[in-house]
Amino acid sequence: MARTKAETLAWLRTVSGELATATLKRLEDTLPWYRDMPPGRRSAVGLVAQAGITSFISWYDDPKSAPWIAADVFGAAPRELLRSVSLQQTLQLIRVTVEVVEDRVKDGGDGLREAILLYSREIAFAAADVYARAAEARGLWDSRLEALVVDSILSGEAENELPSRIAALGWHGHGEVCVLVGTAPPMLDVDQLRRTARHVEADVLIGVQGSRLVLVIGRALPSPQEGEEGSAQTPPLSFLEIARRLEPGFGSGHLVLGNEVPDLVQAHRSARAALAGFAVARAWRNAPRPVLADDLLPERALAGDPLARSTLVGRIYRPLQDHSTELLGTLWCYLDNGRSLEATARELFVHPNTVRYRLKRISEVIGYDATGAREAVILQSALILGAIAEPAAAPRRR
Structure with missing residues (x-):
């Protein structure tokens, strides 16, 4: 039995070059994605296929070395392989290689065929492990980069680097x-x-x-949806x-x-x-x-937020002041009188309907309804901040 295995090993080493050539020919004939690859990437994939055949011969000689040899197959061009070939394509590559070897050694006996099947399983698991490790490493890198981008956004720093970092994250x-x-x-x-x-x-x-x-x-x-003409118009x-x-x-x-x-x-x-x-x-x-x-x-x-202060003054106080001091005074009076139409009308010596009309005009100018409880708080704050921001009047000379 030992002699038969030795003879088989010698024969496999003799035909290894022929097997590699036949494998590359079968890849080109059966896998369109392999044919469409640039020459450099095709060469990298070919190196992996040849490494697989060489590794099988070494494994057949010593099956205990399976974990190491199977992992070494993808050491031929790991970066090029992971960048250009998906896991599904890698499994197709393994299947084609195994088919070529099986066809060539079909007369080698049941033991050799069983060895090929067992080794192909080891290679498939090794491929899954390589891609899983790459995906895990990429996931950790993406998480760190994403955290860095969010930190930069929160701090307002590194605006020049943001576009490139965002592009690396695949921002859609x-x-x-x-x-x-x-x-x-x-x-x-x-x-x-x-x-x-x-x-x-x-x-x-x-x-x-x-x-x-x-x-x-x-x-x-x-995402474009065929056959739905109205989908593009959905707001x-x-x-x-x-x-x-x-x-x-x-x-x-x-x-x-x-x-x-x-x-x-x-x-x-x-x-x-x-x-x-x-x-x-x-x-x-x-x-x-x-x-x-x-x-x-x-x-x-x-709380001391300068952006909020400037927003209140710029969005409410200044527009009212520029539009009409009469509207500004009416709003002051209305809020100071607890949003009472009658009390405001008495203080301004106008009819309550006039106050209603002015409040409507105020809403049209600044977009806030002074009759609402929450909006009244916002408007009152804006008036106070606007008055504080006004320059102090020069003292009168006697």
Whole structure:
């Protein structure tokens, strides 16, 4: 028996070159993806196939070396293989190689055929292990890079490097971006968040900072659906609606959505507003979940947020002052009198209907309804901050 095996080994070493040539010919005849490869990549794949044949002969000589030899097959060109060939294509490569060897050694006896089948199993497991390790390494690298990108967005630093880092992550978002800040759950399911985002045609960057969970949200291009002419006309979901869909992935507590910005490079502006809102959201007893950061402008201003202060003055006080000092005075009076039409009318010496008309005009100018309780808080804060920001009047000379 030992002599027969020795003779078989000698014969296999003699025909190994012939087997390699036949394998490459079979690959070209049966696998279209192999034919379409550039010469350099085809050569790399061919090296792996030849290494497999050589490794089989060594393994047949010493089956105990299976784990090492099977792993060495993919050492011929591991980077080129992983970049250009998928796991499915690698398994096709193994199958073709095994078929060629089986055809050539079909007269070698049952023992040799069983050895080929056993070795092909070892090679298949080795291939799966190589790709699994590569996927794990890529996943860890992507997670670190994603965390770095989110940190850069939150800090507003490294804007020049953001586009290249984002491209490396495979970001599918385009156009406007918002940042969503909430509490991280005890068991964060990142995959579920990404699936939900894809379902609403959005893409997300996910970062965890202590107890906070930060999502950078961008709208993804919708996938084309054949036969649905009206699908292209469907308006995209608002960022607030997208945040509502993502809300179950957060822990308990407040959830704050920053303001919309034109692109990802400017996402730090949305992040700044969202973080400031998240820090003071508990001060609004009936705050919805999620809540817009701009709906927390009074609380943010009281906490010392300069962006909130300038936003209140620039969005409410200045437009009213520039449009009509009469409207500005009416709003002051209305809020100081506890939103009472009659008391405001008496102080201004006008009819209550006049006050109603002016309040309607105020709403048209600045977009806030002074008769609402929450909006009255926002308007009162804007008037106070606007008055503080006004230059002091020069003292009169006697």
